[in-house]
Amino acid sequence: MADDNIEPDQASFDKGYSEDANQVNQDDLILQQSKNIEKEISDSIMLVGDKEDIMVLEQQYIGDEVYKGKVKDLARKYSNLRRTRPDGNCFFRSFGFALLESLYHLEFNSFRLIAEKSKDKLLELGFQKFTLEDFHDQFMEVVNLISKPETNEDTLVEVFNNKDYSDYVVVYLRLIASGQLQQDADFYQNFIEGNRTVFEFCRQEVEPMFKESDHIHIIALSTALDVGVRVRYMDRGDSTEAIAHDFPEDKPPQIHLLYRPGHYDILYPL
Amino acid sequence: MAGLSPSERRLQKELMSLMKEPPPGMEVDSDKAEQNLNLWTIHMKGAEGTLYDGEEFQLQFKFGPKYPFDSPEVTFVGNNIPVHPHVYSNGHICLSILTDDWSPALSVQSVCLSIVSMLSSCKEK
Numbered sequence: 001m002a003d004d005n006i007e008p009d010q011a012s013f014d015k016g017y018s019e020d021a022n023q024v025n026q027d028d029l030i031l032q033q034s035k036n037i038e039k040e041i042s043d044s045i046m047l048v049g050d051k052e053d054i055m056v057l058e059q060q061y062i063g064d065e066v067y068k069g070k071v072k073d074l075a076r077k078y079s080n081l082r083r084t085r086p087d088g089n090c091f092f093r094s095f096g097f098a099l100l101e102s103l104y105h106l107e108f109n110s111f112r113l114i115a116e117k118s119k120d121k122l123l124e125l126g127f128q129k130f131t132l133e134d135f136h137d138q139f140m141e142v143v144n145l146i147s148k149p150e151t152n153e154d155t156l157v158e159v160f161n162n163k164d165y166s167d168y169v170v171v172y173l174r175l176i177a178s179g180q181l182q183q184d185a186d187f188y189q190n191f192i193e194g195n196r197t198v199f200e201f202c203r204q205e206v207e208p209m210f211k212e213s214d215h216i217h218i219i220a221l222s223t224a225l226d227v228g229v230r231v232r233y234m235d236r237g238d239s240t241e242a243i244a245h246d247f248p249e250d251k252p253p254q255i256h257l258l259y260r261p262g263h264y265d266i267l268y269p270l
Numbered sequence: 271m272a273g274l275s276p277s278e279r280r281l282q283k284e285l286m287s288l289m290k291e292p293p294p295g296m297e298v299d300s301d302k303a304e305q306n307l308n309l310w311t312i313h314m315k316g317a318e319g320t321l322y323d324g325e326e327f328q329l330q331f332k333f334g335p336k337y338p339f340d341s342p343e344v345t346f347v348g349n350n351i352p353v354h355p356h357v358y359s360n361g362h363i364c365l366s367i368l369t370d371d372w373s374p375a376l377s378v379q380s381v382c383l384s385i386v387s388m389l390s391s392c393k394e395k
Contacts, residue, residue: 128380
């Protein structure tokens, strides 16, 4: 496990235990490096950006025929794009932002009811009350902004770039997804690879911040909140269009997201 | 509670709950924690019927300004560091929820319970 030839780092470990201490120290270095990368990203990209013309995508793929074709196809269906920070939370943050924006036009009150009730369901599943409440309260505060006449797009962008709100929304949506997976554990178990239980999967891949999302997260969250999501997949595949997947399958889409390998942004239909 | 950051508010809340309803065998040094909300000491008794029955340990929790989004730094301190495959002799604890699997919905209490259960499942020192 540890290499005996490496001297223990006396500065970090005053007692200077060799083997295990070295192991920890390597971990610290890796941790420091990934923190630096995180900082670079957070200094340069907003948590939720401004609306941009869909054609900005074309400039990103100059000389790439596959992607260019798909951008053209997207432009026939969507007018705008809104980028989010690629920090592993992009699905949940995009979903949260697009959902709240969509509530301007759709039934706000019925969603508020679902959001209110979601807390009781999570409590029944055994989530700790006082940590859950913090996230639920902050989430509801953001949801309720929509009903205020002075709230507009700029307000939402500002709120979603304030970590004291934005990250709370992300956590709460993660907990809702986790709750849905646990509630229907028998069903979701079929989609979990390896020997993990649904509960373990939730603890390791859904509830922690910065863990990336897969189909299973999207299905769980959209089902729990009864919100249809259309994801447009833009990848190296042969198709000439960015293929659409709807979650849950039979639900008309209320939000549209663009997926490029490893990342989600928000799309606005024409 | 005006003027407190979200992180401080959360820590206050956790401290109150830990003082009012401590998990079995645990006691937070509340005077110390109230003096410095970012550094707690928790006294912990080895669970009955386990290899650590009768032993007493001290856990130190350090909280950064991004708590609960960043995990707390948790180490064993003092004269008695438990002998356990996942506890280094300098007190460092190797537990996934303290690094990769930390979630802001976890708490000091859930960390303490995980550590007790980690110790309790040890069959051989």
